[in-house]
Amino acid sequence: MAVSPELEGLRRIAPSRFVSFSFPNPFLGHASNPYGEGSGGGGDGDAGECLRVAVLDSPIPSPPIPRTAAMLVPAGRHRDWIFSTRAGHLHLLLSTQFSRLILVGPELSVPSPRVIPCVARPDPDPAHARLLPLLLALCPMAAFRDNTVPDVPLLTFHDDHLLLAPVKFVTGPVVGEMVIEDVAIDCAPGPAELRRRLRFKRMPCLVQTQVRLCQSPAAAAASSSSSLLQVMEGSGGLLQPEVGGSLVQPYLQAMVAGLAVIAPSIEESIQSGVRPRCLCAGVGGGSLPMSIRVGLQFNVLGVEADGAVLDVARNHFGLVEDEFLHVHVGDAIQTIEDFSRRREPDVNFRAVMVDLDSSDAMCAVSAPPLEMIRESVLVAARTVLDKHGVLILNVIPPPADGSFYKGLIDLLQQVFSELYEIDVGNGENFVLAATVSPETALTGNSGHFLTELRKLAGDFLEHIRKL
Structure with missing residues (x-):
């Protein structure tokens, strides 16, 4: 197990400190495994012998008794910049009222499926109990004031995506890395909607552009009886942006x-x-x-x-x-x-x-x-x-x-x-x-x-x- 030498410093909050390390996978062979078969991760299996644990402290000064929360990275999305970069982690943390946010998910070397089903974790999450010893060990000492055991909630990440498929990664001289990706959006009670969007790695939680996608007549005929998953897996350029239509964002x-x-x-x-x-x-x-x-x-x-x-x-x-x-x-x-x-x-x-x-x-x-x-x-x-x-x-x-x-x-x-x-x-x-x-x-x-x-x-x- 590779452990960061900075772990000892996690006994206290240090604004903007970011630490990531590998940890033995506590879910191997267990029914609560969020990355096992049937988890919606598209074949992560058991996500390997180790998990990636990333800890970020808020840049905002913490209260005398800092609060810690954790989040399981959604199955299949561990390589998404939202969950694999410091910038994405920071956005998630600042959207909460906590001083420290711990992300737990497969290591970045574990492959993701081409089309990722976006399945929300249950609440309460049965994986919480197996993670709790690790989460308590990563709480700052100030959270244990008066011999109380702090509550470390397991937050859930949920958006309106049903499926997500990266199309292409591009690097620009000014904005750096960017990703074009197709997504299926839940528009209940109406039908799901296919969209294309652009994100930058430096601001992974910000969708720079989003447009609706339409299928060519040939693709529409071929996919009339297909599932959304089949349509996105076999799109091969048959999904085209809707030009000059109404604005999505x-x-x-x-x-x-x-x-x-x-x-x-x-x-x-x-x-x-x-x-x-x-x-x-x-x-x-x-x-x-x-x-x-x-x-x-x-x-x-x-x-x-x-x-x-x-x-x-x-x-x-x-x-x-x-x-x-x-x-x-x-x-x-x-x-x-x-x-x-x-x-x-x-x-x-x-x-x-x-x-x-x-x-x-x-x-x-x-x-x-x-x-x-x-x-x-x-x-x-x-x-x-x-x-x-x-x-x-x-x-x-x-x-x-x-x-x-x-x-x-x-x-x-x-x-x-x-x-x-x-x-x-x-x-x-x-x-x-x-x-x-x-x-x-x-x-x-x-x-x-x-x-x-x-x-x-x-x-x-x-x-x-x-x-």
């Missing part, structure tokens, strides 16, 4: 809804035959710029830091460039600043939409990056907007910084005339829409533009709140 719907605050000026442009111009800072898989171009008839310029990401968008997510949609490689913030210095009429935009996340994995998932929310950059963004323009920001406040969001609101209110907020409702994302004109006001439901906007944004038009 709620925060993107909310970003598009932000255009409602300048709907009268957009309606006027459309009626006069002039396409409004939009700058998309951050392209990802391209679903946002494609929807704005196709669904709302905008003239769109997208700026993406990594050319490999644009290649992925073109080859796997249906991004198509034409006379009204152009994308290029560059620093989006630098592009905004360069445009502001030029002060030429042809660089004025009706909207600047910022969908950039922090590149610092140890801040967990957060957006936009700190570089974007400097006063000089926000002034530059206002400069490149026309007199009826709007800056729309996707915001994920850092979990460890409660002042971030308020500070951003205060700064936007200093630079822009009006500020609106949309709560995405997922506990993470907010969308802020800051307008240049002080006369901007929300309008009713009339007009062609608002009708088309509602198709993309759905009910989020009803959740716009002026700050």
Whole structure:
């Protein structure tokens, strides 16, 4: 058994400390084995002689009596970056109220099936009792104050995925490793939905892009009597992204809804035959710029830091460039600043939409990056907007910084005339829409533009709140 020399230090909490080691598998031959045959892991067997144990302490200062929790890595997903990297582990920990989170799962050398059934563990989990001695040994000494034995709950990881199949791993010079993967989503009471998504290793819990998948007519005919598992195992390129359809990710719907605050000026442009111009800072898989171009008839310029990401968008997510949609490689913030210095009429935009996340994995998932929310950059963004323009920001406040969001609101209110907020409702994302004109006001439901906007944004038009 290979044991990390840092284990002795686990007697106390040390902010952001991360330790992983091998431990003899306590589930071998036992009925509670979460990785045995029939566990939904697609053939993990007994996951080997040893398990991988990873321990992470929260970067947030712990209380006098720190609390520890554990999680069994879902069967078949032990190599997923959510469970195998420090960045993914940190996101899981920060989504809880615990000071230490212990992940237990197969070693990373154990292969995963090509298509992974995503089966939730039972609650209460019968595996908890066999793990308890190990979990108690990994609790900090402060948790045993007054001779009490601490409770170490076994948390469950559950999402709406039924199946998951990696399609391709790609490495970009800026974003690093990324994965394109197909998933079957539980949309009960309706039928399951097939989607393709893009994730970066540096932020594995953040889905960068997600689009619906449709089958070619030949594939649909061949799979009419097949199970979802058979469809995904035999897809072989027969599943294609739905191009120009409705947006799948709620925060993107909310970003598009932000255009409602300048709907009268957009309606006027459309009626006069002039396409409004939009700058998309951050392209990802391209679903946002494609929807704005196709669904709302905008003239769109997208700026993406990594050319490999644009290649992925073109080859796997249906991004198509034409006379009204152009994308290029560059620093989006630098592009905004360069445009502001030029002060030429042809660089004025009706909207600047910022969908950039922090590149610092140890801040967990957060957006936009700190570089974007400097006063000089926000002034530059206002400069490149026309007199009826709007800056729309996707915001994920850092979990460890409660002042971030308020500070951003205060700064936007200093630079822009009006500020609106949309709560995405997922506990993470907010969308802020800051307008240049002080006369901007929300309008009713009339007009062609608002009708088309509602198709993309759905009910989020009803959740716009002026700050």
